[in-house]
Amino acid sequence: MKSLVAIANLTIKTCLRSYLFQLVLMILFIGNGILIQSIDGDGTAMAYFQILISYTFSFTGYLLACIAIWLGCFVVGEDIDQKQAHMILSKPISKNRFLLGKFCGVCVLQLVLLIIFSTVIDTAIFVKLDNKNYPDHEIQRLKKNVLTANKRFSPTVDKVAASTDCGTYSVVPVLPSTLISSY
Numbered sequence: 001m002k003s004l005v006a007i008a009n010l011t012i013k014t015c016l017r018s019y020l021f022q023l024v025l026m027i028l029f030i031g032n033g034i035l036i037q038s039i040d041g042d043g044t045a046m047a048y049f050q051i052l053i054s055y056t057f058s059f060t061g062y063l064l065a066c067i068a069i070w071l072g073c074f075v076v077g078e079d080i081d082q083k084q085a086h087m088i089l090s091k092p093i094s095k096n097r098f099l100l101g102k103f104c105g106v107c108v109l110q111l112v113l114l115i116i117f118s119t120v121i122d123t124a125i126f127v128k129l130d131n132k133n134y135p136d137h138e139i140q141r142l143k144k145n146v147l148t149a150n151k152r153f154s155p156t157v158d159k160v161a162a163s164t165d166c167g168t169y170s171v172v173p174v175l176p177s178t179l180i181s182s183y
Contacts, residue, residue: 003093007101010084011075012109018074021067028063028117032056036124045129045138049146052125060117064110071106 035056041048
């Protein structure tokens, strides 16, 4: 376990020293700042913040995915080029444990970056919400519908119909009457 943690720490340090990694981090900060400042909705709070949330998190997710792919290739190749992999693999550690340590290091780094950028984006969204002059009913609607996690709708299962020809059962979902009356 100590070897796995040591390899993960070495991987994180290698990634943080990379100039391309630092460049992509700057692109993330600057790009999200530009998105937050330049996005304009249709005048309603709900549309504005839905667009802001979807664009900034999509941009961040896309660049973090690119970073993950690049780091996965970079850290192993860099260790082989600098002969660090030869030194590590000369110790009593398997190649699988070496690669697992690299993978864990990249995953931890991605998780930390995701937490950092999510916090930055959420903070910027709430600062923008305080600076905008929206009516109270729009802000309440926004907090109720957009800025909260909602329970997913799943139809209730009230009936189980038996099929007589092959002996199997199928589930028949029954929708609430309010949804059926609206169609």
